[in-house]
Amino acid sequence: MTTHWLITFTDELMRLTDDLDQEQAAEFVRKVYEAGRAAGRLESAEGQEHSGW
Numbered sequence: 001m002t003t004h005w006l007i008t009f010t011d012e013l014m015r016l017t018d019d020l021d022q023e024q025a026a027e028f029v030r031k032v033y034e035a036g037r038a039a040g041r042l043e044s045a046e047g048q049e050h051s052g053w
Contacts, residue, residue: 005033006029010029
């Protein structure tokens with residue numbers, strides 16, 4: 001069974017920080033995910049490729 005991406009990244013974020021509980025960490029991960037999706041759709045609509053960092 002594969003662990004859901006939200007759980008995987010929430011757990012990782014909680015290991016990296018001392019001051020986030022599970023709900024806070026999950027909310028942050030969701031925000032980052034949604035921002036990435038929106039940026040990807042925008043780049044796709046504009047015909048651009050992701051240029052990296």
